[in-house]
Amino acid sequence: MYTQWAVEIKNVTKRYNEIVAVNNLSLNIGSGEIFGLLGPNGSGKSTTLKMLLGLVTPDKGSVTVLGLDPLKQPVEVKRLVGYVPEAANIYEFLTGIEYLDFIADVYGIPTAEKKQRITEYLKAMQLEGREGDMINSYSDGMKKKISLISAFLHKPKLLLLDEPLNALDPRSARIVKDFLHELKGQGVTTIMSTHVLEIAEAICDRIGIMYQGQLLALGNMDELRKTAMLPGSGLEDVFLKLTGTEDLRAVVEELMK
Amino acid sequence: MNWKNVLYLLRIERKSGRLIRGIKATRYKENVFIAYWPYWAALAIGVIGGYVASVAALTVYSSGSVPTGLKPLNVEALGFFSVLPTLVLGISIVFTLFQQVQVAGKPSSQVEFWLPVTWQEHTLASILANLLGWPAAVVVGLSSGVIVFSAFNGLILQALLTALIMFAAAFLASSITEILRVLQVRFTGAVYKSSGRAAIWVRFVSYILIIAIFYIIYFYVTSGFSSFITGLTAAQSAAWYIPLIWPALVISYVGKGLYLQALLFTALSALLIAGLYYLAVELNTRLGLYEPPAITVQKSGIYEPKTGFLGKLGFSTVEAALIRKDLRAFTRRRELLSIYIFPIILIIVALFGSFSGTSSSTSSSTGVAVSAGIIFLLPASVMGMLLGEILIGEEGQAIWRIYASPISPENLVKSKYFIAILFSIIILALSASIGVVFFHPSVREAIVATVEAFLMVLALSSVSLQVGFKGADFSQTRRARMIRQEWSLVGLIMCAVTGAAVFAPVIIPYGLSLLSGRSSSTLDYAVGVAISAVVSIAISAIVYRINIGSAEELLRKAET
Numbered sequence: 001m002y003t004q005w006a007v008e009i010k011n012v013t014k015r016y017n018e019i020v021a022v023n024n025l026s027l028n029i030g031s032g033e034i035f036g037l038l039g040p041n042g043s044g045k046s047t048t049l050k051m052l053l054g055l056v057t058p059d060k061g062s063v064t065v066l067g068l069d070p071l072k073q074p075v076e077v078k079r080l081v082g083y084v085p086e087a088a089n090i091y092e093f094l095t096g097i098e099y100l101d102f103i104a105d106v107y108g109i110p111t112a113e114k115k116q117r118i119t120e121y122l123k124a125m126q127l128e129g130r131e132g133d134m135i136n137s138y139s140d141g142m143k144k145k146i147s148l149i150s151a152f153l154h155k156p157k158l159l160l161l162d163e164p165l166n167a168l169d170p171r172s173a174r175i176v177k178d179f180l181h182e183l184k185g186q187g188v189t190t191i192m193s194t195h196v197l198e199i200a201e202a203i204c205d206r207i208g209i210m211y212q213g214q215l216l217a218l219g220n221m222d223e224l225r226k227t228a229m230l231p232g233s234g235l236e237d238v239f240l241k242l243t244g245t246e247d248l249r250a251v252v253e254e255l256m257k
Numbered sequence: 258m259n260w261k262n263v264l265y266l267l268r269i270e271r272k273s274g275r276l277i278r279g280i281k282a283t284r285y286k287e288n289v290f291i292a293y294w295p296y297w298a299a300l301a302i303g304v305i306g307g308y309v310a311s312v313a314a315l316t317v318y319s320s321g322s323v324p325t326g327l328k329p330l331n332v333e334a335l336g337f338f339s340v341l342p343t344l345v346l347g348i349s350i351v352f353t354l355f356q357q358v359q360v361a362g363k364p365s366s367q368v369e370f371w372l373p374v375t376w377q378e379h380t381l382a383s384i385l386a387n388l389l390g391w392p393a394a395v396v397v398g399l400s401s402g403v404i405v406f407s408a409f410n411g412l413i414l415q416a417l418l419t420a421l422i423m424f425a426a427a428f429l430a431s432s433i434t435e436i437l438r439v440l441q442v443r444f445t446g447a448v449y450k451s452s453g454r455a456a457i458w459v460r461f462v463s464y465i466l467i468i469a470i471f472y473i474i475y476f477y478v479t480s481g482f483s484s485f486i487t488g489l490t491a492a493q494s495a496a497w498y499i500p501l502i503w504p505a506l507v508i509s510y511v512g513k514g515l516y517l518q519a520l521l522f523t524a525l526s527a528l529l530i531a532g533l534y535y536l537a538v539e540l541n542t543r544l545g546l547y548e549p550p551a552i553t554v555q556k557s558g559i560y561e562p563k564t565g566f567l568g569k570l571g572f573s574t575v576e577a578a579l580i581r582k583d584l585r586a587f588t589r590r591r592e593l594l595s596i597y598i599f600p601i602i603l604i605i606v607a608l609f610g611s612f613s614g615t616s617s618s619t620s621s622s623t624g625v626a627v628s629a630g631i632i633f634l635l636p637a638s639v640m641g642m643l644l645g646e647i648l649i650g651e652e653g654q655a656i657w658r659i660y661a662s663p664i665s666p667e668n669l670v671k672s673k674y675f676i677a678i679l680f681s682i683i684i685l686a687l688s689a690s691i692g693v694v695f696f697h698p699s700v701r702e703a704i705v706a707t708v709e710a711f712l713m714v715l716a717l718s719s720v721s722l723q724v725g726f727k728g729a730d731f732s733q734t735r736r737a738r739m740i741r742q743e744w745s746l747v748g749l750i751m752c753a754v755t756g757a758a759v760f761a762p763v764i765i766p767y768g769l770s771l772l773s774g775r776s777s778s779t780l781d782y783a784v785g786v787a788i789s790a791v792v793s794i795a796i797s798a799i800v801y802r803i804n805i806g807s808a809e810e811l812l813r814k815a816e817t
């Protein structure tokens with residue numbers, strides 16, 4: 001289906017002391033693909049994303065991103081990637097515009113282009129009028145918007161988005177979803193981790209379900225349904241079945257006692 | 258009042274201040290002995306100090322030749338006891354205010370705002386949490402000292418009363434800090450709202466002024482302790498109308514056997530403490546949930562990217578961006594503003610030292626020379642050292658932005674080193690100007706001192722940046738840590754050694770010439786400065802290379 005891989009992960013394992021965060025993971029993601037990484041908390045999604053950026057060194061296996069090794073050529077890889085972490089820890093003493101200015105400079109965006117892009121993004125994300133305020137006065141949603149803009153600003157070839165739509169209002173979430181589709185048309189690859197299954201189902205070309213550091217299932221919605229042997233079901237049922245947590249009635253009954 | 262709620266809140270608040278930082282511990286277990294070390298240390302110092310004081314007093318008073326002017330032991334002891342509450346009050350206000358300044362930049366968890374906790378409980382827990390840091394350790398130390406001393410001198414009841422009143426004084430101080438904290442938030446909000454963009458500078462200047470004033474008071478109290486105590490003993494009886502003196506007056510009147518007055522001031526002190534507590538509760542109820550408005554730095558619609566002066570200085574776009582970011586951090590982040598205090602304090606202390614030693618003796622002229630030397634050399638050097646140590650750790654939790662961006666190790670080191678040198682040079686310009694104005698050195702002396710200070714800045718900034726890489730602490734639990742304590746100590750030692758190595762080629766010949774009675778020639782100074790420059794540049798260059806290696810390691814091992 002894909003002629004070129006944007007990301008190749010081969011037999012990667014990552015341990016934190018006795019905890020195995022990622023266990024022998026192998027996965028290829030095509031250029032221009034929107035790939036969803038699903039899994040319960042602590043299943044290894046964020047660690048996987050960080051390994052793609054060279055922020056976490058695998059204990060075993062290899063990772064190739066856009067033909068580059070993130071461990072050997074970290075700066076080159078980072079230049080091509082836009083990253084949004086789960087927690088928006090950004091420089092709160094800067095104003096929104098100063099932060100984006102900083103990001104644009106770090107990625108080497110020319111001055112005229114920088115001005116145009118920042119202005120457009122601020123308008124699209126409805127941050128106009130607040131861009132001159134210090135970020136410490138922003139709501140979580142506004143901080144997320146600034147984080148997203150900072151990932152899009154330098155027109156990356158690969159987007160690594162960890163829970164990108166958390167805290168966003170419906171309008172902004174819709175803009176981001178549509179924007180990701182547009183970027184796909186331009187050959188930009190997106191890998192996003194999310195707990196919002198409806199979003200994954202709606203926008204992802206393929207979905208990988210991780211559980212305890214391993215890839216349990218991989219494919220588009222039809223393939224996942226087949227794997228779970230749940231024809232006609234939604235992603236929620238497929239996900240719960242594959243991660244072995246489908247029978248939650250007993251848990252709820254216990255809570256009701 | 259649900260006392261259990263107060264206790265629970267207090268535990269959380271205190272524990273957050275004690276947690277081990279810089280270690281990603283998945284299983285954290287607290288060792289009670291280590292966690293409460295300031296109290297044990299204070300207790301040990303107090304017991305030993307009290308015993309030594311008791312032995313000394315007994316020796317003096319049993320020798321038969323009691324110095325003239327010395328009153329009977331119990332009168333002298335009670336006079337000393339009576340100033341302790343006021344002393345504790347002063348120290349506690351300074352300490353608790355410092356604590357507030359340190360955590361001011363960090364938003365509170367606000368969990369207590371939505372839990373079923375009353376404002377009375379919240380306020381009491383907050384007051385006690387402030388108190389249970391260094392102020393409590395001071396009370397423990399002084400109380401144990403006073404009690405041990407009194408056990409040998411038949412003043413045990415008065416000692417117990419003094420201990421109790423010292424705790425009350427510390428509580429009083431903490432209540433005042435709580436009131437000031439709430440008012441400060443509201444006042445700051447009003448200032449932000451009316452000052453707009455100038456709010457940044459209003460905040461910058463006011464913070465530095467406030468902290469500088471408190472440091473001066475603190476130095477004044479601690480440097481002239483004995484004269485301060487004597488002065489305070491005489492002053493506080495006359496100043497009975499100042500409410501903050503009331504707790505101390507209770508001891509004073511008990512010592513004089515005036516029990517009715519003691520009872521009156523006990524009642525007044527209790528009323529004062531209760532009044533301040535209820536005022537704090539009332540203020541918290543009205544203003545506790547107040548969030549200061551945002552500081553608007555730019556008006557909307559006027560964004561114009563600047564090409565920047567830094568580019569002309571040879572910095573790449575990435576380096577210039579990092580430098581601009583840090584320049585803003587050091588004028589806006591409240592927890593970073595305290596960095597300016599140490600150089601300013603050094604200048605003030607040197608000036609005070611020279612003023613107090615201007616009587617025309619040889620030793621005082623040497624003292625003035627030392628003060629002049631301090632003013633030229635130390636503020637900028639200390640600035641370079643402190644900045645170097647914290648410049649990596651100050652990134653805090655936002656360090657991921659550095660990890661995830663296309664920033665090379667060279668970019669990182671160059672920009673951080675530049676910031677340390679830039680701020681140190683600004684301080685050097687300030688301190689050298691003050692030195693020239695107040696100490697009138699010759700042109701040759703002024704040039705040598707300024708060049709030496711610059712050479713120290715170059716070397717110390719590089720060395721301390723290395724310490725900053727090794728000991729960086731990105732955790733922001735309760736307050737930004739920036740550097741691990743043990744590495745801060747290592748940095749101090751390394752910088753002392755480096756400073757000595759850089760300065761030795763100038764100071765050793767100067768010292769020898771003083772001893773031999775001949776004056777140093779310009780050539781002597783020139784040779785000394787030249788060797789000093791070689792040493793400084795060599796150290797800076799070697800450590801700079803090491804710093805690039807450390808930066809590479811930091812960026813590669815982002816996960817830890």
